[in-house]
Amino acid sequence: MAFPFDLSPITLGVVGFVVFYTIKFNHEKSKLKHIPTVGYDGIWSSWITVFRWLTNSIEIVEEGYRLYPGAAFKIPTINGWQIILNSTKYVDDIRKASDEELSPDEAIDDVLHIEYSIHPSVGLGSNPYQIDVVRHPLTRNIGAKFGEVQEELEKAVFDHIPLTEDWNEIHAWPAVLEIVTRTANRFLVGAPLCRDPDYRELNINLALSIFKSAFIINLFPKFLHPIVGRIFTERRVAMRRLEKHLTPIIEERLRMKREYGEDWKDKPNDFIQWLMDHEAAGPIASSVEDICARVLIVNFGAIHTTSAFLGALYQLAANPDIIGPLRSEIESIIQKHGRNKNSFGQMRLLDSFLKESVRLSPGGAIGVFRKAMKDFRLSDGTVVPVGTTICAAVWSILRDENIYPGGSDFRPFRFAEMREKGGESTKHQFVNMQPEWMFFGQGRHACPGRFFASIEIKGLLAHLILNYDIKFPNDSRNVPDIVKAWSQAAPNLEARVLFRKRRARVD
Numbered sequence: 001m002a003f004p005f006d007l008s009p010i011t012l013g014v015v016g017f018v019v020f021y022t023i024k025f026n027h028e029k030s031k032l033k034h035i036p037t038v039g040y041d042g043i044w045s046s047w048i049t050v051f052r053w054l055t056n057s058i059e060i061v062e063e064g065y066r067l068y069p070g071a072a073f074k075i076p077t078i079n080g081w082q083i084i085l086n087s088t089k090y091v092d093d094i095r096k097a098s099d100e101e102l103s104p105d106e107a108i109d110d111v112l113h114i115e116y117s118i119h120p121s122v123g124l125g126s127n128p129y130q131i132d133v134v135r136h137p138l139t140r141n142i143g144a145k146f147g148e149v150q151e152e153l154e155k156a157v158f159d160h161i162p163l164t165e166d167w168n169e170i171h172a173w174p175a176v177l178e179i180v181t182r183t184a185n186r187f188l189v190g191a192p193l194c195r196d197p198d199y200r201e202l203n204i205n206l207a208l209s210i211f212k213s214a215f216i217i218n219l220f221p222k223f224l225h226p227i228v229g230r231i232f233t234e235r236r237v238a239m240r241r242l243e244k245h246l247t248p249i250i251e252e253r254l255r256m257k258r259e260y261g262e263d264w265k266d267k268p269n270d271f272i273q274w275l276m277d278h279e280a281a282g283p284i285a286s287s288v289e290d291i292c293a294r295v296l297i298v299n300f301g302a303i304h305t306t307s308a309f310l311g312a313l314y315q316l317a318a319n320p321d322i323i324g325p326l327r328s329e330i331e332s333i334i335q336k337h338g339r340n341k342n343s344f345g346q347m348r349l350l351d352s353f354l355k356e357s358v359r360l361s362p363g364g365a366i367g368v369f370r371k372a373m374k375d376f377r378l379s380d381g382t383v384v385p386v387g388t389t390i391c392a393a394v395w396s397i398l399r400d401e402n403i404y405p406g407g408s409d410f411r412p413f414r415f416a417e418m419r420e421k422g423g424e425s426t427k428h429q430f431v432n433m434q435p436e437w438m439f440f441g442q443g444r445h446a447c448p449g450r451f452f453a454s455i456e457i458k459g460l461l462a463h464l465i466l467n468y469d470i471k472f473p474n475d476s477r478n479v480p481d482i483v484k485a486w487s488q489a490a491p492n493l494e495a496r497v498l499f500r501k502r503r504a505r506v507d
C-alpha cells in the first residue's frame with residue numbers, strides 16, 4: 001500500500017523536529033504557568049515576541065514592569081523562557097543564593113557558549129582562576145600601576161582625539177574602543193604590546209564577535225553546538241594571532257623561572273605573570289594556549305568599560321554646563337593630593353556623574369543572570385523551576401521613580417547629594433553594590449574588575465574634562481538614541497562628538 005505522503009528522511013526529520021519542539025515547548029511552558037507572560041506565548045505565535053525582543057527589548061521590559069509591579073514575568077527568547085524579576089527584593093534573593101541554587105556561569109554559558117565562542121579552557125566546568133587573579137593581584141596593583149595607566153591613557157587619547165584649536169568631529173565609538181582597549185592592556189600586558197594594532201584589533205574583534213557567534217550557535221540544537229561552534233566562530237583565528245604575540249613573552253618567562261626560580265630581577269608585574277604565578281593554576285600555568293584563553297576572556301570582560309565611558313562622554317557633550325563644576329573638583333583635588341588612585345577616590349562629583357550616566361544607559365535592558373540548579377523559591381514564595389534562567393529588570397529598576405526620583409531625568413550630582421546623608425558616604429559610590437544598583441552584578445559573582453574599570457573611566461573622563469571642550473554637532477543637547485537590539489541598552493554607536501583644545505578656564 002502506498003502512503004499518501006512522502007517518507008523521505010527530510011520529511012521524517014522535519015516531522016520529528018516539530019513533534020520534539022512541541023512537546024518540549026509545552027512541557028517548559030506548563031512548569032512556568034504560575035508566572036505571567038508578556039507578549040505571545042503560543043507555540044508559534046511566541047516567535048513574534050522573540051522577534052520583538054531582538055529588536056526592542058527595552059519596550060518589553062518596560063511593559064512587564066508596568067503590568068506586574070514588584071512581581072516576576074516571563075518572555076519567550078531564542079534560548080527558551082526567561083524570567084524577569086521586577087523588584088530589588090528579588091535582586092537581594094539572588095545576592096543571597098549559593099552557586100548550587102543559582103548559577104551565573106550556567107546562565108551565561110547558555111547565552112554565550114564560552115567554550116565555543118572563546119575557548120574550552122575558560123568554558124563551563126573549567127578552572128576559572130583568572131577571576132581570582134582579577135579579584136586579588138590585579139585589584140591590589142591598581143595603585144602601583146596607576147602611573148603607567150595614566151601615561152597610556154593620555155597618549156591613547158591624544159592619538160585618537162587630536163588636541164587642536166578648531167573643533168574636530170570624531171566618530172566616538174571606534175575611538176573609545178581603541179582608547180579603552182589600549183589603556184586596559186597597558187595594565188594587563190604592558191607596553192609596547194598594548195600599542196600593537198594587531199594585538200588590539202584581535203581582542204576587539206573577538207569581543208565583538210562573541211555575541212554574533214553565540215546567536216548563530218543558539219539557532220541550532222545542543223547536539224550540533226560542537227560542529228556549529230567550530231564553523232561559525234572567530235576564536236581559532238583570534239587564538240592563532242594572540243599566540244604569535246604571547247608565545248615569545250611566556251616562553252622567556254618560563255626560561256627565567258627555570259634559571260632563577262620563582263623570583264628574578266625585573267620580574268614583570270602584570271596579568272600574564274599573575275596568571276603564571278597563581279597557585280590554583282597548577283601545570284596549565286605554563287601552557288601558552290591556556291594563558292592566551294584567559295587574556296582573551298578578561299579582555300572580553302574589560303571591553304564593557306567602553307559602553308560606560310561612551311555613555312558618560314555623551315552626557316558631557318549634551319550637558320556642557322556640568323563641565324565647569326567637574327573641572328573645579330578635579331583640579332582642586334589634583335592640586336591638593338596629586339594625581340593618584342586615592343585622589344580619584346575623593347572626586348565625589350565625578351563619581352556621581354559617571355554613575356548617573358550609566359544609570360540611564362546601563363548596557364543591558366536586563367542583567368544579573370542566574371540559572372536555577374534546583375527548584376528555587378524567591379522570598380515571596382514564587383518558585384523558579386530547575387533549569388530556568390532568571391534576571392533582573394535592570395532598565396526599569398534603574399529608572400523607577402520610587403527608587404530614583406525623576407527616574408528618567410539626568411541629574412548628574414544626585415548620588416553626590418545622597419552621599420551627604422549621615423552614614424551614606426560610601427553606600428552610593430559607583431563601585432558599591434546595592435540591590436537597587438546592580439550595574440556590576442550582585443553578590444559573590446559581582447564584577448571583580450569594577451575597581452579597575454572605575455579608575456580607568458574616571459582617569460579618561462578627567463583627562464578629557466581638563467584638556468578639551470566637548471559638544472555635539474549643531475550644539476545639540478540631546479543624547480543620541482540608545483541601542484536596543486537583543487537585550488542591549490547601550491550607548492549609540494554612530495554618534496559624532498566635537499572636541500577642541502580647552503578654552504574656557506575655571507576661575
Ligand code: HEM
Pocket residue numbers: 104130131134298301302303304305306308363367368369439440441442443444445446447448449450452453
Ligand atoms: C564598566 C565596566 C564593567 C562592567 C559594567 C562589568 C560588568 C560585569 C557584570 C555585570 C558581571 C557579572 C556579575 C554578576 O553576574 O553578578 C561581570 C563579571 C565579571 N567581570 Fe566585569 N565589568 C566591567 C569591567 C570589567 C573589567 C575591567 C574586568 C577585568 C579587568 C572585568 C572582569 C570580570 C570578570 C572576570 C567577571 C566574572 C566574575 C565571576 O563570574 O565571578 N570586568 N562584570
